[in-house]
Amino acid sequence: MTRQMSGAKMIVQALIDQGVDTVFGYPGGAVLPIYDEVFQQNAIRHILVRHEQGAVHAAEGYARATGKPGVVLVTSGPGATNAVTGLTDALMDSIPIVVLTGQVPTFMIGSDAFQEADTVGITRPCTKHNWLVKETDRLSVTIHEAFHVATQGRPGPVLVDIPKDVQFATGTYTPPKPSTSHYQPKLKGDMEEITELVAAIEKAKKPIFYTGGGVINSGPAASQLLRELVEATGFPITSTLMGLGSYPASGEKWVGMLGMHGLYEANMAMHDCDLLINIGARFDDRITGRLDAFSPKSIKAHIDIDPSSINKVIKTDIPIVGDVGHVLEDILKVWKSRGRKTNAEAIGKWWSKIKEWRAINCLQFTQKGKTIKPQHALVRLEELTKKYDRYICTEVGQHQMWAAQYLGFEDPNRWMTSGGLGTMGYGFPASIGVQIAHPDALVINVAGEASWLMNMQEMGTAVQYRLPVKQFILNNERLGMVRQWQELLHGERYSHSWSDALPDFVKLAEAFGAKGIICSDPDDLDDAIMEMITHDGPVIFDCLVEKHENCFPMIPSGKAHNEMLLGEAETQGVIDAKGSVLV
Amino acid sequence: MRKAYFMSALKIKKGSTSHSAYNLRPTFSDVVEKHTLAVLVENEPGVLARVIGLFSGRGYNIDSLTVAEVDHTGHLSRITIVTSGTPQVIEQIKAQLGRIVSVHDVHDLTVEGASVERELAMFKVVGQGDKRVEALRLADIFRANVVDSTLESFVFEITGAPEKIDAFADLMRPLGLAEVARTGVAALSRGE
Numbered sequence: 001m002t003r004q005m006s007g008a009k010m011i012v013q014a015l016i017d018q019g020v021d022t023v024f025g026y027p028g029g030a031v032l033p034i035y036d037e038v039f040q041q042n043a044i045r046h047i048l049v050r051h052e053q054g055a056v057h058a059a060e061g062y063a064r065a066t067g068k069p070g071v072v073l074v075t076s077g078p079g080a081t082n083a084v085t086g087l088t089d090a091l092m093d094s095i096p097i098v099v100l101t102g103q104v105p106t107f108m109i110g111s112d113a114f115q116e117a118d119t120v121g122i123t124r125p126c127t128k129h130n131w132l133v134k135e136t137d138r139l140s141v142t143i144h145e146a147f148h149v150a151t152q153g154r155p156g157p158v159l160v161d162i163p164k165d166v167q168f169a170t171g172t173y174t175p176p177k178p179s180t181s182h183y184q185p186k187l188k189g190d191m192e193e194i195t196e197l198v199a200a201i202e203k204a205k206k207p208i209f210y211t212g213g214g215v216i217n218s219g220p221a222a223s224q225l226l227r228e229l230v231e232a233t234g235f236p237i238t239s240t241l242m243g244l245g246s247y248p249a250s251g252e253k254w255v256g257m258l259g260m261h262g263l264y265e266a267n268m269a270m271h272d273c274d275l276l277i278n279i280g281a282r283f284d285d286r287i288t289g290r291l292d293a294f295s296p297k298s299i300k301a302h303i304d305i306d307p308s309s310i311n312k313v314i315k316t317d318i319p320i321v322g323d324v325g326h327v328l329e330d331i332l333k334v335w336k337s338r339g340r341k342t343n344a345e346a347i348g349k350w351w352s353k354i355k356e357w358r359a360i361n362c363l364q365f366t367q368k369g370k371t372i373k374p375q376h377a378l379v380r381l382e383e384l385t386k387k388y389d390r391y392i393c394t395e396v397g398q399h400q401m402w403a404a405q406y407l408g409f410e411d412p413n414r415w416m417t418s419g420g421l422g423t424m425g426y427g428f429p430a431s432i433g434v435q436i437a438h439p440d441a442l443v444i445n446v447a448g449e450a451s452w453l454m455n456m457q458e459m460g461t462a463v464q465y466r467l468p469v470k471q472f473i474l475n476n477e478r479l480g481m482v483r484q485w486q487e488l489l490h491g492e493r494y495s496h497s498w499s500d501a502l503p504d505f506v507k508l509a510e511a512f513g514a515k516g517i518i519c520s521d522p523d524d525l526d527d528a529i530m531e532m533i534t535h536d537g538p539v540i541f542d543c544l545v546e547k548h549e550n551c552f553p554m555i556p557s558g559k560a561h562n563e564m565l566l567g568e569a570e571t572q573g574v575i576d577a578k579g580s581v582l583v
Numbered sequence: 584m585r586k587a588y589f590m591s592a593l594k595i596k597k598g599s600t601s602h603s604a605y606n607l608r609p610t611f612s613d614v615v616e617k618h619t620l621a622v623l624v625e626n627e628p629g630v631l632a633r634v635i636g637l638f639s640g641r642g643y644n645i646d647s648l649t650v651a652e653v654d655h656t657g658h659l660s661r662i663t664i665v666t667s668g669t670p671q672v673i674e675q676i677k678a679q680l681g682r683i684v685s686v687h688d689v690h691d692l693t694v695e696g697a698s699v700e701r702e703l704a705m706f707k708v709v710g711q712g713d714k715r716v717e718a719l720r721l722a723d724i725f726r727a728n729v730v731d732s733t734l735e736s737f738v739f740e741i742t743g744a745p746e747k748i749d750a751f752a753d754l755m756r757p758l759g760l761a762e763v764a765r766t767g768v769a770a771l772s773r774g775e
Contacts (some may be wrong), residue, residue: 120629127638129684132628149684182625183684308678311671 006166008033011100012433014143016043017176020071022436023047024055024061029115030102033167038073039050047436047465050457052079056086056157056430057455059432060095062333064416065391065499067219069096069150076102077115080161081122085423087157088126092420093242094217096155098146098336100316105165106134119161134163136171144176147372153185154306155217185305189322190329192268196302197277197318198334204275204299205346206353207235210258210287213242213282213419213559214304216412219471223412226279227251229332233342236354238266241404242419249408255354255485260555261401264362264564265354267553270295271561272353278302280324283314284420284540289575293560303327318517338529361407362553362566372522374399374545378446381472384529391434393417395427395451395460398551403446425454428471432458442470442533449475449502451541455508462538470532471540476547477502484550512538520544558583617646618673618693619700619770622662625685626644633683634662634734636723643676644668647702647745647767665745665768690772697773705767709736710759718758725751735763 011034015023020148024047028034038046040160049055052074059070071563074083078086080101090097098412104113120132132143142160150158201207209230223246230237230253236260237247247254256263267289270276276298281287283302290292294314301318302310320327367376391408393416394400400417409415416434418426431445445452452473462469462481482497506516515535519528519542532539553564558578586773624630631650638645646665652663652733666676673691680689692698707725708718722729722739725747741751745768752763 053591121632124629125636180686306682308675308682310678312678417675 003173004170005173006033006037006170006376007139007162008037009071010136010141010171011138011162011167012037012041012044013173014140014176015071016041018144018147019068020044023071023073023206024049024058024433025073026050026052026055026075026079028079028102030076030104030164031079031100031167033164034073034102034162035397042556044318046073047432047438048461049429049432050460051455052082053085053278053425054432054455054458054461056083056090056099057423057426057429058433058436059097059099060086060090060093060426061393061416061430062432062437063095063097063433064216065413065434066437067413069098069155070149072097072099072142074099076104076119077116079115080117083159084122084126084417085421087123087159089418089421089451090157091126091128093418094155094213095157096150097157098143098150098157099157100143101159101161102167103132103161103163106163107165107269108146109163119159123159125384126157127159128154130159130161132161132163136166138277139166139171142172143255144174145179145181145234147176148179148181150182152179152183153212186321187305187323187326189320189327189336191330193318193320194327194330194333198338200275200299200301200318200337201233201235201277201331202338202341203343203344204371205237205348206269206273206350207233207275208255208269208273209235209237209247209277209279210239210270210281211237211243211246211279212240212281215246216280218280218324219304220412222323222328223247225325225328225332229328230326232332232335234342234344234347235277235342236269236351237465238262238270240284240287240419241367241417244404244415245412247411248410249391252412255358257404258456258481258561259284259420260289261405261551261553262287262555263405264360264553264566265357267555267561267564269354270355272296272493278304278316279328280304280311283312285313288314289555290558290560293562305557307490348416360566362564367522370521372520372543372545374470374476374523374549375399375406376522377472377474377525377545378402381444382407385442385533386412386527387438387442388436388533391416391431391438391441391443393427393431393443393445395445395447395454396422396424397448397451397482398450398484398549399446399451399474401481401551402462402474407446424451428449428452428455429458430470431459431471432465432467432563433471435469436465443468444470444472447471447473448480449473449505450479450499451479453503456508459509459514459538459540463513467538469538471538472532472543473505473541474543474545475502475505476549476571477547478547480549481551483548486527487550488556500524509538509540514538514540516540516542518542518544594669612670615667616664616673616693617667618691619698619768620664620677621667621690621770622664622680623653623688624660624662624683624685626658626660627685628687630660631662633685634664634680635677637683638676640673641679642684643672649767649769658699660746663767663769666750686706692770695772698770699773700744700768700770701742702745702748702768703740704743704751705730705764706739706741706752706755706760707736707762708739708755708759710740710760714758718755721754721758722749727751
């Protein structure tokens with residue numbers, strides 16, 4: 001089953017054999033032979049982005065919306081270095097991405113050749129693994145291995161660097177076969193630990209599920225098992241930013257997102273619980289707040305496929321290394337076989353406590369006057385779009401937190417946001433990747449104007465491929481989150497956190513051949529949103545909002561979950577010297 | 584704006600500007616231990632950079648590191664790393680090493696039963712008269728070999744546990760120690 005062909009043809013063949021249907025890329029000197037092969041086939045669709053960073057974020061959006069690895073093809077030197085932010089983003093958020101980069105010919109490596117960069121050296125710390133392929137005979141095997149590594153275990157980005165002479169030379173193509181790689185992460189959890197967790201579930205008086213992106217990465221079946229476990233036990237469930245949608249926001253047991261801008265009831269429940277069941281989350285610092293005051297009274301169980309996540313920041317009592325789906329299946333099996341026991345009376349009391357916290361209604365705000373509150377814009381967006389087959393992307397900042405707070409996610413793979421790295425400029429290209437994967441869906445990027453401008457060149461891509469992505473920009477003419485921190489931490493000295501020269505977004509849309517909508521009056525908002533939704537094509541929606549709105553609730557840096565701030569009146573002197581050095 | 588809902592008494596002034604390092608990490612145990620790790624890796628380009636990059640990128644210590652191919656047909660190299668840190672840090676180092684795709688196996692020789700550690704070192708000692716005689720006499724006690732000699736210098740070769748080599752270095756210093764080359768630790772577990 002082996003065949004002779006050029007390296008370039010081999011790359012395309014390997015992608016086809018891996019089931020790839022879309023590649024996001026940008027051509028250049030060192031990948032011309034590959035682009036020549038891309039030109040001569042129809043099995044793979046190539047999406048021409050306008051910047052390599054956009055290619056990687058688009059591939060991330062595609063990967064998160066489909067569960068399949070995203071594929072990127074870029075040239076050597078600047079092509080590769082422009083991909084670095086996207087690679088780091090995908091590494092932090094555990095998104096499977098395969099990036100193919102061109103490289104100068106093998107005999108010129110190390111000579112400071114034109115568009116040469118030490119791509120494997122530069123990307124070593126921001127990929128799960130990378131390879132420089134020096135022989136055409138090794139090329140197809142390496143690409144198959146790259147897909148294996150990107151998707152198995154904790155997913156992540158990989159990069160294959162391919163010198164131009166390797167693309168031109170003829171070699172033997174090897175089709176994919178069951179991996180012989182020594183890299184075979186363990187999927188099944190240890191049954192002893194699982195039984196210990198089940199025993200803790202049976203006894204718990206104040207339990208909580210704390211779920212993360214690992215549930216979504218494990219696949220839709222894991223989300224189903226999670227829902228079954230939550231409904232069967234009746235335990236409350238909270239989630240990180242990355243895990244939204246694994247349990248439905250409309251579900252009865254949902255207590256909302258937790259963390260720095262999470263809901264009061266979720267954070268208070270985390271602080272007071274006696275059994276904390278972490279499923280596919282990693283105790284990120286946005287979640288834990290002050291570590292020595294984090295959930296002080298609880299037994300902590302942690303399910304994670306990556307052994308290095310266990311005990312990294314929080315000491316775990318019941319560590320379970322394995323794939324979320326496999327482990328949840330075993331937990332359910334053991335729990336059912338032991339008689340489906342929970343401490344129902346105590347759980348009932350626990351819920352009354354949670355309902356007291358919920359009654360504080362921490363997301364409450366008042367929309368009055370002629371200025372749109374950003375929260376109000378999102379409440380209206382939610383109301384008018386929730387019936388649609390909807391995917392939401394975001395950029396990074398206040399709008400991102402508001403989107404997480406005010407939009408409801410009913411299913412996994414519907415929410416694309418840069419969690420770990422916090423990459424401004426992520427959302428727009430990600431929305432392009434999502435729309436490519438789901439051409440008929442309503443894809444909305446909730447953005448801030450500053451983030452959005454960071455990758456605005458991708459308007460060209462959206463228009464070229466007639467992608468009806470909706471860019472819902474909450475425009476406060478500020479770097480809102482930076483401004484908020486400057487207000488709280490730096491004596492209201494707003495150093496460089498506003499822009500004096502913003503574009504006219506309607507004209508900008510028109511310049512690209514797209515539609516622009518501007519809205520500043522709360523009374524016009526619903527009609528304007530409907531106009532955006534019904535327009536068959538890309539739209540930039542410039543929503544002019546209150547400029548000085550702060551994002552609450554908030555756990556200030558260096559504070560504990562039960563020290564949340566609920567609104568403006570509480571912000572006086574909240575972050576002490578220790579907290580002020582934290583980001 | 585809603586009525587304020589205070590949950591804690593926070594009295595520090597708004598806009599505090601004093602800065603310090605990240606110091607809010609809890610410590611599971613702050614006793615620093617020295618561990619010897621044996622890491623079996625795929626012998627491929629860049630693998631050492633991956634291991635070293637992990638240590639520098641995450642701020643771990645390397646006290647010594649040795650590497651050589653140990654299985655030519657299996658393309659395996661063995662990296663012996665002596666590192667120090669709190670028990671939690673040591674566990675993290677092992678887990679992080681285990682995540683590297685090119686790493687086949689990680690063994691903590693310090694906790695996995697008894698092990699033997701050896702290091703080779705060469706010492707150039709320059710001197711005349713009594714000092715020269717004394718250096719040679721001590722070298723004999725330490726079972727160091729003379730591998731090069733002039734009328735005014737010796738090069739000694741010594742093998743042993745790092746502490747023995749440290750002790751030998753301390754003795755040679757007043758006798759005209761001019762140069763030292765050490766290989767770093769190689770280690771194996773005892774028994775089968």
